[in-house]
Amino acid sequence: MTTGPPSRSDRFDEVAQAAGRAFRLLPATPHDRQPAGRGSGQRIPHRITTDPEAVERDLMKLVLTLVELLRQLMERQALRRVEAGDLTEEQEEELGATLMALHDRMTDLCTRYGLTMQDLNLDLGPLGSLLPRAE
Template sequence: MTADDRRPGTRFDDVADAAARAFRLLPTTPQDVRPPAGPGTPRPAHRVRTDPDTVERDLIKLVLTLVELLRQLMERQALQRVEAGDLTEEQEERLGATLMILHDRMVELCARYDLAMQDLNLDLGPLGTLLPPAE
């Protein structure tokens, strides 16, 4: 039996088991993290710190980050379709206007929650930042 013949539920169970094993390897609290042995030793990733006073703002920041990521992906796909000539002129105009409105709404929501668009770019450590640099 090949991997393609397996039921989707079984593959999901395999992924869940692998994730559970990986999380068991992680320390549960910052106290479990040993200090670096020397100057060249990599430091562990920063832990999530929660503060009841900022939980709403932090949640909004996360949601807006995901929306901004999707907006940028949609924008790139739209540009590819325009360059490929897949859209009529009317569709291009409508798509461009929609993406501009969405960007304006993102800026408004960031302002409402005292965030800058740069605040939405999460640092993923060695992978770099989540969003590409602003042009």
């Protein structure tokens, strides 16, 4: 007895089950680590660490990295506008004070979550680092 090709809904169910198996998240254990690369000394887990404190810290690291990137972009744009003479002296002072306050708040948040500003500079491999080096 031959059956026809599987129905579209059966195929979707099969794909959904395969995806569920492939993306099942299991907590990392100490023995789930492998060498990251030659001579690096770092180890990369095979599984995701689901410790709530680690997840919160890593989420804050990601958020602060994005905020720092935007802060640096705004700072560069502000410098361009100042150099072009687009701002009044009062606007320049206000902008400078705002950017300094944002930098101070970023430093406070990094301290609160046990991060440094260097921790926010993600390594993008062959593209280099995400943020320009601090001068």
